[in-house]
Amino acid sequence: MYRKIAKENLKKWLTDLKTQAEVLTPAKANGLWTYRNFDGRDIPHNFQNSRLPPKGLFLESLRALFEWKFPGGSLEVRPLPAMDGLRVIFGLRPCDARALKILESIFARDYPDVFYLRNLSRTLLLGQACRVQCEGSFCSEMGIDSQDSTDFDIFFREVPQGYLARALTARGNALLERRDLFEESSAEEWNLAQSKPRGSREQPLFDLERVKAGVAKSFPDENFWKRFSAKCINCGICTYLCPTCHCFDLCDLQMPGQGMRFRCWDSCAFADFTKMAVHNPREEKWRRYRQRVSHKFHFFYQNFQAIACVGCGRCVGHCPVNLDLRQVLLEAAR
Amino acid sequence: MNSLKTDDSAREKNIYQPHLMEIIKVISETGDTKTFHIQFVEPSLRETFSFLSGQFAEYSVFGEGEAPFCISSSPTRPDHLEFSVKRIGRVTHALHQLNPGDLIGFRGPYGNHFPLDRLKGKNLLFIGGGIGLAPLRSLIHNVLDNRTDYGDITILYGARSPQDLCFKYDLETWGRNPLVKMIITVDVGDADWRGKVGLVPVVLEEIGASPNGAVAITCGPPIMIRYTLKSLEKLSFSPSQIWTTLEMKMKCGLGKCGRCNIGPLYVCKDGPVFSLEEILHFSSDEF
């Protein structure tokens, strides 16, 4: 279903949605782009992408799982509920939405994680086409179209008069039923509004198939991994800013008379990640770097037929030592 | 706008929450190793719970943390569960402070299991070292409880010293079993030790075992495993005839947290039981 809406009406629509759901839109907080409660402000024109990926709204950095108490002296363990309440997030990017699909395969299989899945099911994803190619990004090489995506409930394209909207799910269709705000549109009008983001490359940076094959082949090449990882400082920035990274830790918080177990973000880049009592199979940082890249571009693909990277460029843009994943992939593909 | 509903699927179970288990017995195996006998607090779970030899569970000391240990009792003896713990880190230290009557958390069973159907009718060679006997023990009891399904059974078990021998009560029982060949060895004896002295792989080659119609199952410290595998190769065992458990740091046990990921496998999901053939198949120099 295709619709269109004027800018002012979009704000009115989002304001009305607030009566039924938490509505989040891009906003600046503490100098960084993030998704915040919509307060009637204009949708920011110069928003490229959030510093932290929206994965934090689904796979929370801190998630209380269950608690224990000793009422009357005997131990009682009680589950803590998953978050509830409808949410609408407007202004998400195709890369981040694809990442949510990738994460879903991990959290839905075998033992479904109710915390993650409930966050997904209670949230409507409203995406927006990108106007600018983010620095360091290689989304199109990863098979993601910054102008079109089916990973949302509704996808929007900005046009001079306002926005075109394309509903992709039943829930999306239902939202667009506001005849007073949305007008009819068509696939033709949608296609006419196709544009290229500013700064996009003429030629793709690499061929993904060659990268996949190259990463797989490079696994035993110790020198390859040592060379690239030499400057890595083993912080968690790349993993925490990555929309597909999902490694977590389970950690107890004990207070007098009660306690809780949390699921919290963890990073395979940390030296202690695989440390056991007597042995750490990934003591050296080149092994950890090899594992990170190989897991994303090779092993995850073997399990889920998807590469655990959406080319958003956050790791490239914010690595403290400019360890550029693109360089590693290009070299592996040679 | 009543179409704005959440999609309430039936995925409500909290996969991270453990069941409560009561400790009913604590056995000091060695100076730093204890075996715990535990039972579900909830009586209905005692009936419904089932597992297979080789599987593990995540055990919680609330407030200290959670750690994975294999279930070392056999599914053929389901009145209670057993697991063994070496005191080495935070959670294991906390476990060692506990006594009968104390409650712990239990999540499981997780992981794959020893392939009983591949062992039926075969001659079984169990090779264990130190606390590595714990996962083997579940299988050994399982097999002995269905003795006629299997061929010859040989158990070779070793420890660093007589003080480090675990499950002495089992070793005695198996030693007295006429349908089992039991060999115990220590790396270093003491004044009272009258048994064999020698490293497990060396003793293995001494006793020699025929690979014909045989399967070897081995668990123990990494260095013992490495040399045992070499010895088994010398005895002409093929990789598909050798089974072991892989050790990798595990946390969630659910194949999600990423810690035990090695190659495309998750040790908590695709393991911890692997054949040597499977291990050689995925390229890794990581253990």
Place this chain on the structure above:
Amino acid sequence: MPEKIEKELIGIVSRLFDEGRIHHFLGYGKGTVKFKTTPLIARNQEDLRELWLEDFCAPNLTLYLKDIKGQVGLLVKGCDSRSLVSLIKEGQVRREDLYVVGLPCPGQIDPGKVAGALGCESEELEEITRRGPEMVVRVNGQEKTLPKSLALMDKCLNCPYPKPLIFDSLLPGEYVAPVPGATPTEDELCRRPVPEKWAFWAEQFRRCLRCYACRNVCPACFCPRCIVEENMPQWVSPLATMGDNFVFHLLRLMHVAGTCTSCGECQRVCPMGIPLMKLNEKMTDDLRELFGYVAGVDLDRPFPFRTYRQEDPDDFIR
């Protein structure tokens, strides 16, 4: 920085490799993203071809002396040389093992400040070049100019030691001069009432991810096993709660007191933009006031926390 300085440096370092005097050289390479250089860890002459010194040489290369031991050559700016003094005093490196090349620094550009001053997003900046006392900035295709004082990192505006304190060779070049009118005023946050200060830092530490980039990039944090990695007992919870983040940062601040030279790397690399330098500045001010000590300047002056003087402010040991 003109090409001939790169050539001069390559000449020096090639000779060092030839003579076997060093097995690694730490320098800068061209960054693959705007306004950044990358640390270059050169192991031979061929690796030196990637050397690039034109601008944005902000990283503190002494960081790598934590991992790369032995005969190492490295580039240091004035602020980096102070980290080096601290590391030598802490016994983490031996002066005689190192070949130090001093790099004159005209002050490092802070793209965030430039964007703020021009009222645009950092992502919209296309190019920043120096022209005399000004910065020429291209934003969305348009050229704008900016006085240097609005473009340089705060720490550079009144750089106390522009010239490296230690070097074996010193490259030629321009040094940052104190910027007129940019006197360091005491951070006004210090003068606010405690509840306001608490609210400020609570908000900051709520956002901390515990990525540990600040700790890992810090030359003063050279402990092989950090206290947060200890879990028997668990001194600091690994959970990134506001309270535990508070503890982590203040603990780290006190642990590096006496060694931290306010090089500013912690703040530069923080992905959440937490103003960690405010903490460092307060700590160094207090250190100066209480002990008359400034870190990373005097190789011979003993550490304040490892020596006892009658005049020390603490009265528990008299």
